[in-house]
Each structure stands twice: as C-alpha cells, then as structure tokens.
Amino acid sequence: MSLEHAILGFLNAHPYSGYNLKKIFDASVRHFWPADQSQIYRTLTRMNEKGWVEIEVVRQESRPDRKEYSITPMGRDELRRWLLSPLPPEDNRSADMIQVFFAGQFSNNEVLAMFERVAAQMRTGLERYAQIPREIEAYDEYTTSPREFFFGMLTLDIGIHSLKSNLAFVENLIERIRHGEIPEN
Amino acid sequence: MSLEHAILGFLNAHPYSGYNLKKIFDASVRHFWPADQSQIYRTLTRMNEKGWVEIEVVRQESRPDRKEYSITPMGRDELRRWLLSPLPPEDNRSADMIQVFFAGQFSNNEVLAMFERVAAQMRTGLERYAQIPREIEAYDEYTTSPREFFFGMLTLDIGIHSLKSNLAFVENLIERIRHGEIPEN
DNA sequence: TGCCATTATAGGACTTGTACTATATGCTAC
DNA sequence: GTAGCATATAGTACAAGTCCTATAATGGCA
Numbered sequence: 026m027s028l029e030h031a032i033l034g035f036l037n038a039h040p041y042s043g044y045n046l047k048k049i050f051d052a053s054v055r056h057f058w059p060a061d062q063s064q065i066y067r068t069l070t071r072m073n074e075k076g077w078v079e080i081e082v083v084r085q086e087s088r089p090d091r092k093e094y095s096i097t098p099m100g101r102d103e104l105r106r107w108l109l110s111p112l113p114p115e116d117n118r119s120a121d122m123i124q125v126f127f128a129g130q131f132s133n134n135e136v137l138a139m140f141e142r143v144a145a146q147m148r149t150g151l152e153r154y155a156q157i158p159r160e161i162e163a164y165d166e167y168t169t170s171p172r173e174f175f176f177g178m179l180t181l182d183i184g185i186h187s188l189k190s191n192l193a194f195v196e197n198l199i200e201r202i203r204h205g206e207i208p209e210n
Numbered sequence: 211m212s213l214e215h216a217i218l219g220f221l222n223a224h225p226y227s228g229y230n231l232k233k234i235f236d237a238s239v240r241h242f243w244p245a246d247q248s249q250i251y252r253t254l255t256r257m258n259e260k261g262w263v264e265i266e267v268v269r270q271e272s273r274p275d276r277k278e279y280s281i282t283p284m285g286r287d288e289l290r291r292w293l294l295s296p297l298p299p300e301d302n303r304s305a306d307m308i309q310v311f312f313a314g315q316f317s318n319n320e321v322l323a324m325f326e327r328v329a330a331q332m333r334t335g336l337e338r339y340a341q342i343p344r345e346i347e348a349y350d351e352y353t354t355s356p357r358e359f360f361f362g363m364l365t366l367d368i369g370i371h372s373l374k375s376n377l378a379f380v381e382n383l384i385e386r387i388r389h390g391e392i393p394e395n
Numbered sequence: 396t397g398c399c400a401t402t403a404t405a406g407g408a409c410t411t412g413t414a415c416t417a418t419a420t421g422c423t424a425c
Numbered sequence: 426g427t428a429g430c431a432t433a434t435a436g437t438a439c440a441a442g443t444c445c446t447a448t449a450a451t452g453g454c455a
Binding site for chain 2: 027030031034037038053054056057058059104107108109111112114117118119120121122123124125126127128129130131135136138139142146150170172173174175176177179180182183184186187190191194195198207208209210
C-alpha cells in the first residue's frame with residue numbers, strides 16, 4: 026500500500042490535516058496517485074494506530090476543529106525504508122491499452138475514430154499536467170523546500186514526457202491508417 | 211470494470227475456459243492488465259448471470275471437465291459499446307512515480323542509487339516485453355486473426371515505446387546528477 | 396430567510412482485486 | 426510408489442479503493 030507512503034512523504038515536510046492532504050494530493054500527484062477523501066481519513070487512522078503519525082487537535086473558532094497529523098520517528102523510518110526499497114514489478118492497469126489491444130475487431134474507420142479520441146484525451150491530459158505547478162503553488166497550505174519541489178516537478182516532467190511520446194506514437198499511427206498502410210482484413 | 215471487457219475481447223475471437231483465459235492473459239496483456247485466476251472465475255460467473263457469455267460443459271476423459279465460455283450477442287454488443295466509448299480519465303496508479311516525487315528528501319548519492327534501480331527495473335521490463343510475442347504464439351490454445359494479432363502487437367509496441375522513452379529520461383537524469391548539475395541543498 | 400460554498404471529519408455499502416487454500420484427475424520422472 | 430506437475434474449478438478472508446451520505450459551523454449572496 027503506498028497511499029500510506031505518499032502521505033508520509035508529505036507529512037515529512039510539514040504537518041497537515043486530512044482535509045489539507047486531500048487538497049495537496051489533488052494539486053500534485055493526482056495523475057499518478059489519486060486519493061479518495063474517505064480513504065485518506067481511514068488511512069490516517071490506521072497510520073496513527075501503527076505509530077507512524079501523531080495527532081494534535083487544533084481548536085479553531087470560526088471553523089471546525091482540525092486534527093493535525095505529524096510524522097513520528099517510526100514514520101520517518103518507514104518512509105525512508107520504503108522510498109529506498111525496490112517495488113514489486115509494476116501492475117499498471119490501463120484500460121485504454123486494452124481498448125487498443127482489441128481494436129483489430131473493428132474497421133479502419135472505427136479504429137481511426139477510436140485513436141483520435143485517445144489522442145484528444147492525451148492532449149487534454151497534457152494540458153492538465155502543465156497546470157499542476159500553478160495549482161500546487163496556489164495552495165498556500167503546502168510548504169516544501171526548493172530541492173523537494175524540484176524533484177516533484179521532475180516527476181511531472183516524466184509524466185509529460187511519457188504522454189508526449191505516446192501521443193506522437195498514436196498520431197503516427199493515425200497517419201498510417203489515413204494513408205492506407207494498414208490493410209482492412 | 212474492464213476485466214469483463216478484456217475477457218469479452220478474447221472470447222469474441224474464440225470460446226475459452228477460465229483456465230485458458232488465465233494463460234492467455236499471462237501471455238499477452240499481463241503488463242497492462244494482470245488477471246488473477248480466482249478473479250477470472252468469479253468474473254465469468256457474473257458475466258454468465260448478465261447474459262454476456264454462455265457455458266458449455268465439455269467432458270474430458272484424461273482431465274477434469276472444462277467449462278467452455280462463448281460470447282453471446284449481448285456480450286458482443288457490450289464489447290462493441292465499451293471499445294468504442296471514451297474511458298473515464300485515467301487513474302494510473304504508479305508507486306514508482308511516488309518514489310521519484312519524494313526523492314528530494316534524500317542526498318544525491320541515494321537518489322542516484324534509486325534512479326539506477328528504477329532504470330534497471332525498466333530494462334528488465336523491456337526484456338520481458340520483447341518476449342511476449344513468442345509467449346503468445348507458443349500458447350497454441352490461443353487463436354486470432356492476423357489483423358487482431360497486428361493490433362495486439364501494436365499495443366505492446368506502445369508499451370515498449372513508452373518504457374524506452376521513460377528509460378532515456380531517467381538515464382539522462384542519472385547523467386545530470388553524476389555531472390553535479392543538481393545542487394545538493 | 397433560505398440556500399449554497401467552504402472547511403472539517405467520518406461511517407456504510409459496495410467493488411475490485413489478491414493470497415491462500417481445497418479438491419480432483421492423470422501423467423511423468425526418480 | 427510417490428512426489429510433483431499440468432489441467433481444471435472455486436471458496437474464504439482480506440486489502441484497497443469508490444461512492445454516497447451524515448454531521449456541523451460559518452460566511453456570502455440573493
């Protein structure tokens with residue numbers, strides 16, 4: 026489970042509440058690790074039981090009380106252990122690859138429509154990616170060092186880079202179909 | 211849910227048993243859609259209840275009886291509908307991206323070790339990808355048309371292409387760290 | 396005054412998937 | 426002759442995540 030570790034990563038820089046964490050996830054790692062609000066709260070509870078985080082209830086006058094979670098030494102150890110240990114071989118489920126895999130069951134016209142849709146989705150994906158730095162800087166509750174920010178942005182670069190090269194691939198395919206290079210049957 | 215749709219995709223070409231399907235998944239789409247044996251059987255049962263597949267029990271003498279699943283017209287409709295409809299925006303969880311995201315919490319030496327590990331994993335991933343066509347051709351229970359095979363292989367090409375470009379990116383980063391282009395703190 | 400948005404936490408029901416185990420048959424290698 | 430492997434199906438328990446809902450305070454707007 027790495028929602029726990031992603032949370033530890035953020036808490037290592039600064040203590041946050043569940044609500045804060047949801048905002049931060051949405052403004053940063055959403056594209057490669059979406060986090061459900063409900064799941065964040067449940068995970069924080071479990072992490073507290075494990076002794077990875079501590080809770081401080083912060084009274085607020087104009088707003089509901091917050092539970093501020095900070096990382097414990099045990100939590101820091103766990104984060105370090107996880108970040109420096111190899112991950113079990115990837116299990117990246119991607120339904121769009123399944124769609125492409127079975128594309129041969131349709132005519133070239135339909136495949137073309139499918140691929141154009143995929144390309145369009147990739148383009149909007151790229152746009153959304155490009156906005157992330159602004160989003161995360163706009164969320165002023167989020168504080169981090171320049172070095173950590175650099176590596177965070179680097180991850181987005183990888184995502185963008187990867188999306189761009191996939192898009193180029195798909196666009197090339199669209200051209201090949203248009204030029205009649207893929208036989209119908 | 212697209213395990214259902216992936217199964218429909220395979221059954222559209224040929225009827226298979228749960229056991230067959232497990233083999234086929236492992237020999238083809240495993241890298242972007244791993245399928246658990248237990249999950250396949252449960253899913254087939256559910257699909258039968260929905261009327262997407264039909265069961266024919268095939269008596270075998272030297273082996274346990276097989277339940278052969280074939281796609282129904284309803285199943286075909288559902289497959290077509292799904293393949294030609296846009297997917298909800300991707301939710302590709304990838305834990306290695308989380309690891310890179312938080313890499314800034316470590317020294318350049320540790321980051322280097324991390325990235326080299328990631329690069330090594332990508333290289334073995336590439337090797338495994340390259341073996342797939344041979345694997346799927348070796349599983350003689352799996353039958354498909356040349357056109358469908360072409361699109362299947364195309365999916366693998368996208369996977370390989372994407373992995374290669376990510377690997378190049380990571381290798382470039384490793385070089386940048388080695389040349390002292392990323393300040394320590 | 397009523398309605399909606401924001402801040403804040405959390406439970407219930409459900410889905411999808413994993414890990415492990417059970418059961419059964421027949422073939423092959425040692 | 427028995428251990429292990431391939432074929433074949435399926436259940437239990439659990440983990441992780443989604444969707445929807447509940448609760449509660451405040452502030453803004455019409």
